[in-house]
Amino acid sequence: MADALFAQKKFLVVDDFADMRSLLRGILYAIEAQHVDLAANGSEALTRMSKKRYDVVLCDYNLGPGKDGQQLLEEARHRELLGIDSIFIMVTAENAREMVMAAVEYFPDSYLTKPFTAELLRTRLRKLFDKKANLSNVNRALTTKNYARAISELDQLMVTSPKYKADYQKLKADICIRAMRYDKALRIYQDVLSVRDLSWAHLGVGKVQFLQKKYAQAESTLKELIEHDRTLTEAYDYLARAQLAQSRYSEAEKTLDDATKISPRGFQRQVMLAEVATANGEPEKAETAYRKAISVGKQSMKMQPAIHAGLAKALAANGRHTEALEVAGRISRNFPSHPQAQLYQATTTVLVKSDEGDEEGAAKALEGVEKAMKNLDPASISANMGLELVKTYAKLGHKDKASEVLHTVVANNHDDDIFIAEVKSACTNLDLGEIDDASINNIQQNVVKTNNKGVQLIQQGQFDQAIELLHQAADGLPGNRTVNLNAAKALILKMQKQGAKHEELQQVRAYVDRVRHNGPEDWRLIEVTNQLQKLVPTD
Amino acid sequence: MDFPDMLASSIHDIKNSLGVVSNNLAILIGDPETKFSDPQRACLLQHEVQRVNNNLIQLLNLYKLGENALMLDICEHQVEDLLEEVVVNNEAICKSLGVTLDYGCDPELSGYFDLELLRGVLESTIGNAQRYATSRIHLDAKYKDDYLVIQVEDDGAGFPPELLKVTGIGHHMIQMLNVSGRTRLGLLFAEKISRLHRTKERTGFIRIENGCTLGGGCFQIWLP
Numbered sequence: 001m002a003d004a005l006f007a008q009k010k011f012l013v014v015d016d017f018a019d020m021r022s023l024l025r026g027i028l029y030a031i032e033a034q035h036v037d038l039a040a041n042g043s044e045a046l047t048r049m050s051k052k053r054y055d056v057v058l059c060d061y062n063l064g065p066g067k068d069g070q071q072l073l074e075e076a077r078h079r080e081l082l083g084i085d086s087i088f089i090m091v092t093a094e095n096a097r098e099m100v101m102a103a104v105e106y107f108p109d110s111y112l113t114k115p116f117t118a119e120l121l122r123t124r125l126r127k128l129f130d131k132k133a134n135l136s137n138v139n140r141a142l143t144t145k146n147y148a149r150a151i152s153e154l155d156q157l158m159v160t161s162p163k164y165k166a167d168y169q170k171l172k173a174d175i176c177i178r179a180m181r182y183d184k185a186l187r188i189y190q191d192v193l194s195v196r197d198l199s200w201a202h203l204g205v206g207k208v209q210f211l212q213k214k215y216a217q218a219e220s221t222l223k224e225l226i227e228h229d230r231t232l233t234e235a236y237d238y239l240a241r242a243q244l245a246q247s248r249y250s251e252a253e254k255t256l257d258d259a260t261k262i263s264p265r266g267f268q269r270q271v272m273l274a275e276v277a278t279a280n281g282e283p284e285k286a287e288t289a290y291r292k293a294i295s296v297g298k299q300s301m302k303m304q305p306a307i308h309a310g311l312a313k314a315l316a317a318n319g320r321h322t323e324a325l326e327v328a329g330r331i332s333r334n335f336p337s338h339p340q341a342q343l344y345q346a347t348t349t350v351l352v353k354s355d356e357g358d359e360e361g362a363a364k365a366l367e368g369v370e371k372a373m374k375n376l377d378p379a380s381i382s383a384n385m386g387l388e389l390v391k392t393y394a395k396l397g398h399k400d401k402a403s404e405v406l407h408t409v410v411a412n413n414h415d416d417d418i419f420i421a422e423v424k425s426a427c428t429n430l431d432l433g434e435i436d437d438a439s440i441n442n443i444q445q446n447v448v449k450t451n452n453k454g455v456q457l458i459q460q461g462q463f464d465q466a467i468e469l470l471h472q473a474a475d476g477l478p479g480n481r482t483v484n485l486n487a488a489k490a491l492i493l494k495m496q497k498q499g500a501k502h503e504e505l506q507q508v509r510a511y512v513d514r515v516r517h518n519g520p521e522d523w524r525l526i527e528v529t530n531q532l533q534k535l536v537p538t539d
Numbered sequence: 540m541d542f543p544d545m546l547a548s549s550i551h552d553i554k555n556s557l558g559v560v561s562n563n564l565a566i567l568i569g570d571p572e573t574k575f576s577d578p579q580r581a582c583l584l585q586h587e588v589q590r591v592n593n594n595l596i597q598l599l600n601l602y603k604l605g606e607n608a609l610m611l612d613i614c615e616h617q618v619e620d621l622l623e624e625v626v627v628n629n630e631a632i633c634k635s636l637g638v639t640l641d642y643g644c645d646p647e648l649s650g651y652f653d654l655e656l657l658r659g660v661l662e663s664t665i666g667n668a669q670r671y672a673t674s675r676i677h678l679d680a681k682y683k684d685d686y687l688v689i690q691v692e693d694d695g696a697g698f699p700p701e702l703l704k705v706t707g708i709g710h711h712m713i714q715m716l717n718v719s720g721r722t723r724l725g726l727l728f729a730e731k732i733s734r735l736h737r738t739k740e741r742t743g744f745i746r747i748e749n750g751c752t753l754g755g756g757c758f759q760i761w762l763p
Contacts, residue, residue: 023562026569094596115561119627166615196651197738231610262608
């Protein structure tokens with residue numbers, strides 16, 4: 001059966017076994033493919049993908065040492081080496097169950113279990129090309145984070161091709177969550193559940209409740225789900241997060257223990273377990289979990305200096321200071337292009353030396369901290385890094401600096417409940433004088449109050465007052481994305497009503513730049529920049 | 540490490556070796572330079588390798604099921620997509636065995652099931668039917684009494700009578716493993732998988748009988 005469809009497509013086969021590569025190429029030739037390239041490992045595949053746009057990537061999950069198939073997919077999608085209409089097929093030895101159920105950011109378009117025939121691949125590819133063509137507009141909208149457009153395209157698809165309505169509904173709920181339209185996502189899950197009791201929809205409900213900060217509700221939804229579906233590891237992950245957000249550390253640890261028993265390969269899960277074990281004062285368990293995370297995630301883009309820093313601190317807590325200093329000393333070399341790597345290396349060294357009782361060495365290492373800080377925009381310091389700094393200063397008795405950083409980092413991340421709980425837990429072990437749970441709540445509440453007052457003034461149409469208030473707040477907290485975005489929104493709303501002015505447009509751009517600098521991934525930027533583009537200056 | 544764990548890790552090893560056998564065989568068969576004195580035998584070998592592979596996957600899944608570690612992913616799927624895929628995946632082997640393999644299914648039909656587990660059930664059922672069919676294997680799916688019923692039937696001699704007595708009742712299935720003749724593992728697996736599919740009121744099951752429309756063995760999996 002001649003198939004002109006495949007003759008024009010470009011294929012890439014990724015497999016670490018030469019025999020397997022030629023077998024797969026043979027299968028592709030059998031379905032009349034003509035352009036087939038081969039790669040033996042993840043980095044070779046990435047190099048090829050950066051030089052040529054492939055229509056189909058056929059990739060084995062196990063690629064020997066180096067990246068595995070999932071890590072390759074993540075990096076390829078992240079670096080936009082795959083076009084929106086490209087198809088990525090993961091080839092697996094057994095069923096792909098654990099991978100399918102894992103909490104990953106990017107899913108392959110399809111899984112194939114070895115061995116499979118040329119005929120099966122042909123049938124599967126035809127369907128996948130059709131599906132991609134159908135979803136082309138949706139995916140295009142998603143690449144520009146235009147969620148509203150993606151949702152309306154999906155709504156249309158459900159009418160024009162109702163056969164795959166179930167798939168579209170699932171995707172739509174997912175997009176609603178990314179767009180933070182939680183009520184809408186919840187309605188979709190409830191619609192699905194009204195027809196049929198399905199685990200993924202219950203999980204969706206739990207996720208939404210967690211994201212809406214209804215932690216107790218999320219907990220009961222997820223616990224009930226786990227009761228019926230013991231192997232659904234993603235449910236454990238969200239349950240643990242809900243428990244952490246309520247400062248219930250030992251319960252969260254138990255939840256993560258259960259989940260890692262079912263699936264020990266989850267990178268993010270091992271990191272969470274390591275952090276929780278650290279907070280619960282179990283350095284040996286933390287060390288094991290950090291080591292697992294580092295071995296599983298070695299080749300992953302998601303590996304962070306904070307994880308190596310965590311291992312070093314666990315080693316120190318276990319009395320192995322020499323090893324700890326070695327791990328700490330390799331952080332900048334391991335993360336040559338990470339902006340905060342040097343700072344992590346320095347703070348970790350301070351903490352390890354201080355723990356060892358080497359006060360002089362710690363004080364000297366602190367100079368490294370100050371030096372690394374000079375190269376960094378203070379507003380760009382991440383929540384985790386900020387907390388590291390607080391601990392470092394506190395450990396060496398610099399209470400003023402510690403509480404200054406603490407104020408900034410809490411105020412900049414006032415709406416991240418898991419982080420705030422982590423700060424509180426850390427502060428109970430640090431001698432920071434008057435800083436306690438109440439004062440941390442106070443910092444948090446002040447930001448919330450200002451922000452809410454601003455939003456209220458906008459709603460009442462009192463733009464000048466709102467702008468004045470939010471402008472001051474945003475300047476005081478350049479690292480707080482919510483406040484800066486609301487300051488931008490207030491100005492935009494005013495201009496929409498009263499006409500746009502050059503000076504005010506400039507001010508909005510400044511807010512947007514701040515947010516983009518601290519969180520280029522923040523979806524809320526899209527809405528603001530779209531509105532900004534529609535404003536034409538009248539002066 | 541206890542015996543089941545050892546067994547599970549041996550299965551991984553065997554599967555890997557089998558993968559090497561299967562891949563090399565496929566390369567040889569696919570290479571026009573290869574001269575087999577009897578190409579039919581090469582195809583039969585491939586067929587057996589595929590069967591052993593299916594059996595190993597079933598064993599692994601049964602092991603995971605016993606450990607409460609089998610992950611279940613039930614979603615709504617298009618039934619025709621699945622039937623079409625398992626049919627095309629087995630077409631070449633059936634052709635070399637002189638057996639016609641086809642399916643009948645309403646293109647709009649959808650059902651709730653774990654796609655890969657059900658694929659495993661159908662692959663192994665077809666693998667069984669291939670041994671006993673005279674000239675045809677037919678797949679069919681439709682709704683009966685609010686259950687999705689997927690049926691695999693052949694025109695062979697049918698199931699032995701002692702098997703027909705015990706189907707549909709879980710614990711009797713184990714006893715079937717002692718009955719000689721057809722491979723029982725596939726049925727045991729199918730039975731377990733059917734039972735994982737359940738709603739608040741109803742649970743899936745399998746049924747086997749003889750002489751549906753083709754006169755031979757007829758396997759059905761009923762999913763709520």
